[in-house]
Amino acid sequence: MKVSSYFRKPLFKWIVAAIVFLIAVYGIAGFFVVPGIIGDKAQQFVSGKFQRKLEFEKISLNPFTLTATFDGMRLTEPGCEDDFASFDSLMVDLSSQSLFRMAPVIEEIRLVNPRVHLVRSARNHYNVDDFIAFAAEPKEDDSPARFSINNIQVENAVIEFDDFPQNKHHVVDELNVSIPFVSTIPSQVDIFVDLAINGRFNQEKIELTGKARPFFKDKDGTVNIRLDKINLPAYAGYLPVKPDFDLKDGKLSIDMEVGFGQRAEGQQGLTLEGNVVLESLLLAEPDGKPVLKIPEMTVRIAHSDVLSGKFDIGQVLLKGPEVYLDRNRAGQWNVERVARFSPADNTGKNHVGAAADASAGKKDSRPFSVSLGKLFVENGELRVSDQIHVVPADFSVRNFALDVDGIVLDVAEKNVTVDRMVSAGTEVRFVHGKLKFQENGKPTRKTVQKAANEIGERTGFGFRVGRFELNDWAVHFENHDAGKPVVTKVDGLTVALDNLSSDDKEPVQLSVKANVNQKGTIAIGGSMNLSPFGTDLDLDIRDVDVRFVQPYIEDFVNLSLKQAELTVKGKFHLAQAKTGMKGQFAGDAGISRLTTVDQLSRQPFVSWKVLSLKGIRADLAPLSVVVDQVRLNDLMARVILSSQGRLNLQDILRSESGGRKSLTESEEKNMVLNAGSSISSRIPENEGVAKKKGRPDYSIQIKKWWIGNGKIRFSDNFIKPRYTANLVDLRGTVSGLTTNPDKQAVVDVKGRVNGAPLVIAGSVNPLSERLSLDIRANVKGMELAQFSAYSGKYIGYGIDKGKLSFDVAYKVENDQLSAENALVLDQLTLGEKVDSESAVNLPVQLALSLLKDRNGVIDINLPIGGSLNDPEFSVGGIIFKVFVNLIQKAVTAPFSLLASIVGDTEELSWVAFDPGSYTLSESGQRKLETLARALEDRPGLRLEIAGKADPDADSTGLGKKMMMKKIREMKARRSGQDIGSQQVTVSDEEYPDLLKRLYGSEDFDKPKNWIGFSKSMPVADMEKLLSQHFAGKKDDLIRLANRRAQAVKDWLIEKGNISEERLFLLAGGLRKTEGTESGNRVDFSLK
Structure with a gap:
């Protein structure tokens, strides 16, 4: 059969016609019917399910090309006309392979200009809650649907988000999405799906790229996230807790590859690799005071398995970080204040603290470790302001640089290891005034130890640092407490620690070197244990200015350092024991160029050029110090011996009862003596002090002390009025100086006092709480004219000339004092009368005439004695009493004084005669012989002679x-x-x-x-x-009296060899006999 005849058959024509019809119907349905049905069904579903209105301007379907286009879509909010979402167009291209794959295969999806408006109306309430609820509904079949979608493209999308609780409006725009392929078809699930997203988030660029196999058995893939300078303060409100600090500024950039997947064993996988850059970070307190500034921080994360707890950070670089620490007057640091968190407005109950508390103390069985290859800090700064002190302290660190290698944090093992930490070129500045510390201003080792223990118990972490170095640091200390700033500059500071570890079995090797104030040097080397704390160090400190210690010892001493340079060379051992801290030092030390002043008067106290201590052996507990040799050169000191025999040197350290005491102001009591006052009222009031008995709880021994070219201004308050002398050119030794009350130091010192030679020799124990001494000092030929002002104040006359020599001896044993004060005044000549309230009201000129011998020499010995424990005993008072009694005796009983001077005990103030006679008896002549010797030795005295007659006996x-x-x-x-x-x-x-x-x-x-x-x-x-x-009558008696006086005068001239010019007759008179004093005699008086 021919083909043409076949096509002419009716059956064929019917078949063709049917096909054409079906195609026509298919085309008409596809072009005209189906789009409407799709639109209606979609609108009905959305309206019924979500109470929203869905509209399309146009839906186009090409049944022959299998493409669908949706134009002008608009989706409203529930129950209103406000837009929720829209797009200009959506194109879907269905592939004919869908028929063969038995699953939708889409060649392309393109969405143009979509817009979505998201709203958070209240806490945990959004305008998409209905969609979320729908998605959460259980599905009959949870297996993924079979599909294959290719060439997914979203162009110029816009997402707006209104967050009403936070009062924020966020916009994602210029968003473009490209996904080449995604499929659940078994033959395609092992193909990687590429992803590309870019756009802007609140004007900041974002970009995500990656690839994944979402439906493959491993569900693996990678995502590259790129965020460019995201403004962090805009999103601080979305933290789960609300911090007490303000995020003032900060830009976050991320370039990160995130890997994910599911292993065959069901384990999840998540990896990170990339860079995180933080710029312009500024954290501040609510009042705006800055806490932290980071201009730039870059974190380079190597491949890290997040879910396995292994983080590998290749490098962290911090550029120019600035940290601000501030402590208020309540003692709270700003980091404590801003580190507190409270529930955020966008969350419910704050579970962060509770979760932390619940997990505290539980060992995490999951492995977690962080390794950091390099940490660099460049040009960092730290500024500390401490308001708790009387004057706020300011502490700052500049140009801080840090290089850290090989950091590993193992959370599971609770251990941190660091291979090497190096910081170089940092500058530290500390400026402060009066500091205030915890525990009444006295920081204790127990406080520090307790804090360290609490940190260890809280963290439970151990650590090890292979090597820690500080290179070429500079430290500037500046203290303003003393008025004029005390500045200490430390440069070239180098510190090296090896094997720094929390493991107390391994000692830390330590090395410290530094220059202090361009002159001093410090070199310390040795080992150190952290727990229990202990050190074995070699010290080599040379010419270090130690004035900076003054503010820290201000409350414990009565002096102020103006200049001092310390030198120490030796071995120092310190160890923590059950009974406390134990320590020893062996070596040499010295303080040179020392200058100190009295804290109260600001007057110079002690200074020297060199103080050198050789052969020191010291123990801390109990305190014991032994020094073989001490050399002191060019000493200048103000030394005061109190009325109780206590040196002001013993008051350098303040007493436990507190309170400052002057070291340079000598004791001065009111020495004004009124004419009618008794001797007891003229003695200075006793200033007794309770003395501590027994041995002290410390021991000090100095075997030999050399003194060279010393100068001391010495005030001795054993004698009142007080005596002050300038001692110069002092040289000599003190041997066996010790705190042992049973031993005394031997003193052998020579020098000059006020220009006269001085010798001091004997024994004393000035370091003992119980005074014991046996000292003798003598001075020869000191000029007295220099004390004219002093004598004018206390005796009422200046001094024109004269020399003083004295030999004093003091001995104190078992609190019993015995002293000899031998004074020799040569050619003492008083000057003009001086009006002074402190001057004694006595005829001093007469007293001096009585005391002077024919050569113009006054030789006085004032012995004293008594118990230092007697509250009524005063050394100065007793000496003054003896001296005043001597002067009073010269006035009230001058002839008894004359008799004692010439070695006699007889009363020389009168000569008795037989009744009615004017002839001298043998006893009378003996008296005149004694009186003549005394007058001959004191040519300055004049004698007045007055004859007397008894009206009864002589008549x-x-x-x-x-x-x-x-x-x-x-x-x-x-x-x-x-x-x-x-x-x-x-x-x-x-x-x-x-x-x-x-x-x-x-x-x-x-x-x-x-x-x-x-x-x-x-x-x-x-x-x-x-x-x-x-x-005899009265006239007869008067004549008898005058003849008696003449008889005495004649005898003194003829036999006593007294010049007539020194003898004066007074008119005779009557005198009745009273008791043992007869009236028939001759009376004498001195002028």
């Missing part, structure tokens, strides 16, 4: 004398002799008869007998009556 004596004269005259007449009555002698046999004749011849009332005649009387009665009859 009777004159009468008896007249009676004897008449008896002698009567005998001379009877014998016819022509001689004076004084040459007539009357024998005992003759006397009664002559007396009777004289009695009868004199006319006066006589006793009568019974017949009226004169009564016969015994010899004694006749003597009495005749003596009364011839008794």
